[in-house]
Amino acid sequence: MAFKLLILSKKKLTQILNSEVRMAYIEPSEFVTKMVDSGEQKVYMSTKDTLIRAFMAGAILGLAAIFAITVATKTGSPILGACLFPVGFIMLYLMKFDLLTGVFTLVPLALFDKRPGVTPSGVMRNWGLVFVGNFGGALTTAFLMSFILTYGYSADGGAIAAKVASIGESRTLGYQEHGIGGWITIFFRGMLCNWMVSMGVVGALISTSAGAKMAAMWMPVMLFFFMGFEHSIVNMFLFPFSMIMGGDFTVYDYLLWNEIPTVLGNLAGGLLLVGLPLYLTHVRTSPSRQLA
Numbered sequence: 001m002a003f004k005l006l007i008l009s010k011k012k013l014t015q016i017l018n019s020e021v022r023m024a025y026i027e028p029s030e031f032v033t034k035m036v037d038s039g040e041q042k043v044y045m046s047t048k049d050t051l052i053r054a055f056m057a058g059a060i061l062g063l064a065a066i067f068a069i070t071v072a073t074k075t076g077s078p079i080l081g082a083c084l085f086p087v088g089f090i091m092l093y094l095m096k097f098d099l100l101t102g103v104f105t106l107v108p109l110a111l112f113d114k115r116p117g118v119t120p121s122g123v124m125r126n127w128g129l130v131f132v133g134n135f136g137g138a139l140t141t142a143f144l145m146s147f148i149l150t151y152g153y154s155a156d157g158g159a160i161a162a163k164v165a166s167i168g169e170s171r172t173l174g175y176q177e178h179g180i181g182g183w184i185t186i187f188f189r190g191m192l193c194n195w196m197v198s199m200g201v202v203g204a205l206i207s208t209s210a211g212a213k214m215a216a217m218w219m220p221v222m223l224f225f226f227m228g229f230e231h232s233i234v235n236m237f238l239f240p241f242s243m244i245m246g247g248d249f250t251v252y253d254y255l256l257w258n259e260i261p262t263v264l265g266n267l268a269g270g271l272l273l274v275g276l277p278l279y280l281t282h283v284r285t286s287p288s289r290q291l292a
Helices: 001-026 029-043 047-075 078-084 086-094 099-111 120-149 160-168 180-204 210-227 232-244 252-283
Strands: none
Touching: 029 099, 029 120, 029 252, 047 078, 047 086, 047 120, 047 160, 047 232, 078 086, 078 210, 086 180, 086 210, 099 120, 099 180, 099 232, 099 252, 120 160, 120 232, 160 232, 180 210, 180 252, 232 252
């Protein structure tokens, strides 16, 4: 009798666990519709809310970047820094803050889906506000961290400041040395970056479990950071910080030889490699083949 009860208990537990797994996982057709809904919501969002959420996202991501660089510099292990960098991305996503890379992927889908009131000018408005907010937040973190590391600009910033300054130079002047080939390289690195970052954004939509969301975001974000792909908002922190710390390049170098091609690459990667493929196959699904 006790043995039968044990078997029944195990069966019941298995049924409960399977039910929980099914509830935690969302089918692609459902979460892609959520992507379109999210894009529509961002177009309608007020200017104040858009700017605040974008500012906080840029500030948090900047802090995560200097955290990862600090870990890598002090331990001598770049992979450890890459493994820890996603904590910033996860925090800002769970708080529903917005990165330019994310709205590049989500907002156009509402336009393609012909949602009422969503226009090209509305999409551009959202992108512009998020860009300004992200830049303001990243720049604020750059100022705060440079002040802290130099004790109010009265001392040398040490190994961390030197590392960031070298990153700024190598990822502007280093590309410039290769001319148009260098510019296209940044563009492609930006594409691959937002391919992975947007996979993290989408991955967080496939589950209702906070733990599963974190795991789904962690993997692709860690990949892009370790591979040195170009993220426009991370660069909004790194390059101003690098210039404050004595990096030998100009604002013009930063914009032309990093930020502009990175932004364009992020747009292409998020939209062409994530947003559109998912939308075309899970929302605009073609009729099934009729076999004779």
